[in-house]
Amino acid sequence: MDRVLPPTPSLSGTLRVPGDKSVTHRALMLAALAEGTSRILHPLKAGDTRSTARVLAALGAEIVEEGPHYRVRGVGLHGLREAADVLDCGNAGTLIRLVSGVLAGQDFFSVLTGDASLRARPMDRVVVPLRQMGARIDGRDGGRRAPLALRGGRLKGIRYSLPVASAQVKSALLLAGLFAEGETEVEEPAPTRDHTERLFRHYGLPLEVEGRRVRTHIAAPYPAKDLVVPGDFSSAAFFIVAALITPESEVTIDGVGLNPTRTGLLQVLTEMGADLEWRVTEGQDGEPVGWVRARSSRLRGVRVDPELIPRMVDEVPVLAAAAAWAEGTTHIPNLAELRVKESDRVQAIAHNLENLGVRVAAGADWLEIQGGGVRPGVVEPMHDHRIAMAFAVCGLPVGVTVKDAEWAEISFPDFWNTLEGLACR
Ligand SMILES: O=C(O)C1=C[C@@H](OP(=O)(O)O)[C@@H](O)[C@H](O)C1
Numbered sequence: 001m002d003r004v005l006p007p008t009p010s011l012s013g014t015l016r017v018p019g020d021k022s023v024t025h026r027a028l029m030l031a032a033l034a035e036g037t038s039r040i041l042h043p044l045k046a047g048d049t050r051s052t053a054r055v056l057a058a059l060g061a062e063i064v065e066e067g068p069h070y071r072v073r074g075v076g077l078h079g080l081r082e083a084a085d086v087l088d089c090g091n092a093g094t095l096i097r098l099v100s101g102v103l104a105g106q107d108f109f110s111v112l113t114g115d116a117s118l119r120a121r122p123m124d125r126v127v128v129p130l131r132q133m134g135a136r137i138d139g140r141d142g143g144r145r146a147p148l149a150l151r152g153g154r155l156k157g158i159r160y161s162l163p164v165a166s167a168q169v170k171s172a173l174l175l176a177g178l179f180a181e182g183e184t185e186v187e188e189p190a191p192t193r194d195h196t197e198r199l200f201r202h203y204g205l206p207l208e209v210e211g212r213r214v215r216t217h218i219a220a221p222y223p224a225k226d227l228v229v230p231g232d233f234s235s236a237a238f239f240i241v242a243a244l245i246t247p248e249s250e251v252t253i254d255g256v257g258l259n260p261t262r263t264g265l266l267q268v269l270t271e272m273g274a275d276l277e278w279r280v281t282e283g284q285d286g287e288p289v290g291w292v293r294a295r296s297s298r299l300r301g302v303r304v305d306p307e308l309i310p311r312m313v314d315e316v317p318v319l320a321a322a323a324a325w326a327e328g329t330t331h332i333p334n335l336a337e338l339r340v341k342e343s344d345r346v347q348a349i350a351h352n353l354e355n356l357g358v359r360v361a362a363g364a365d366w367l368e369i370q371g372g373g374v375r376p377g378v379v380e381p382m383h384d385h386r387i388a389m390a391f392a393v394c395g396l397p398v399g400v401t402v403k404d405a406e407w408a409e410i411s412f413p414d415f416w417n418t419l420e421g422l423a424c425r
């Protein structure tokens with residue numbers, strides 16, 4: 001479905017964004033493995049996290065919708081049962097990788113698959129270490145791609161140095177570590193989101209953190225516990241940039257997660273001259289939560305610090321949107337991981353910037369964007385929710401047509417109405 005966004009002269013308002021996607025996936029999994037009933041409050045209910053709820057239900061957990069919340073009756077660490085059918089992870093990389101870690105510890109057979117995008121994404125990053133721990137895993141292309149066929153069982157802990165900075169791989173190994181004899185240690189090359197670690201603490205699961213090394217070991221049964229999910233910073237990012245690039249705008253996002261492993265974008269935008277304020281006002285079940293306010297700004301191009309990318313990996317598309325409106329050139333390095341997301345995001349960003357009349361150069365792992373504004377055009381999401389929303393924002397001041405706008409439903413079902421609600425016409 002195409003969506004035509006007319007030119008928007010200004011944006012104003014205060015809003016909340018839906019629950020954090022990363023936290024919701026993990027909360028559903030850990031609640032499913034707990035003893036008793038947990039309520040997950042203000043979770044994300046969108047394509048990706050509905051896939052997680054479906055997969056866990058097929059494995060025997062009871063997940064019921066209670067208004068905007070979820071009630072999860074856990075089956076305990078050893079209560080999951082073999083599913084009657086293939087487990088469809090839809091579009092969700094986080095789901096297939098994290099649940100592989102859980103299933104590696106189960107003495108039964110599972111098949112994991114997903115949509116065309118997910119089946120094209122690399123799975124060897126979890127398959128290789130989970131095999132080292134003792135799981136039997138096969139899959140397409142020698143286990144590099146889904147469908148994956150998995151038979152878990154008794155695992156042994158390993159020490160593993162991640163070849164790429166990936167919270168998904170780290171989390172898969174920590175989850176497998178709950179079923180493994182001895183210690184499981186994961187070392188990351190750069191800090192990545194630490195929601196799994198925070199949730200392990202929330203549920204009282206074994207965890208030790210020492211610099212970039214995280215350790216766990218076999219877990220004893222643990223009780224269910226309620227959890228409040230913060231607003232998703234990655235969803236807030238679209239409105240932050242929208243306010244910066246649209247004249248006479250001011251937007252405040254309340255109740256948003258401000259975990260420092262996620263907020264690299266705030267640092268880059270500030271360097272670009274953005275009129276931005278934010279504050280952590282509370283700690284909610286182990287996650288810092290607060291507000292962000294963004295006002296129209298004259299942005300200037302910057303060279304982004306490569307070390308910041310793991311802390312803003314899903315915000316690069318919307319950073320590119322901001323760069324298109326900045327004065328001068330923005331160079332964004334360290335983008336190899338963007339090539340293996342829901343789409344090849346380096347290519348998808350370059351293609352959509354060109355569609356909107358922006359000059360851009362792309363290398364194997366970098367982008368260079370000539371700022372100065374955009375002209376009306378067509379946004380092509382390329383089957384990728386973040387691309388759809390980032391370039392809708394990019395074209396907002398001049399008006400754009402977004403093809404296949406329903407892709408936003410993967411992480412933000414109400415995105416279009418929320419955007420419309422802020423527009424002053
Ligand atoms: O752990 C997570 O919840 C996520 C980790 C990141 O992926 P990688 O681990 O592949 O970097 C991120 O891009 C994804 O949207 C969510």
Ligand SMILES: C=C(OP(=O)(O)O)C(=O)O
Pocket residue numbers: 091092093094095314341342386411
């Ligand atoms: C990369 C993303 O998600 P996933 O890897 O879970 O599909 C994302 O939401 O931008």
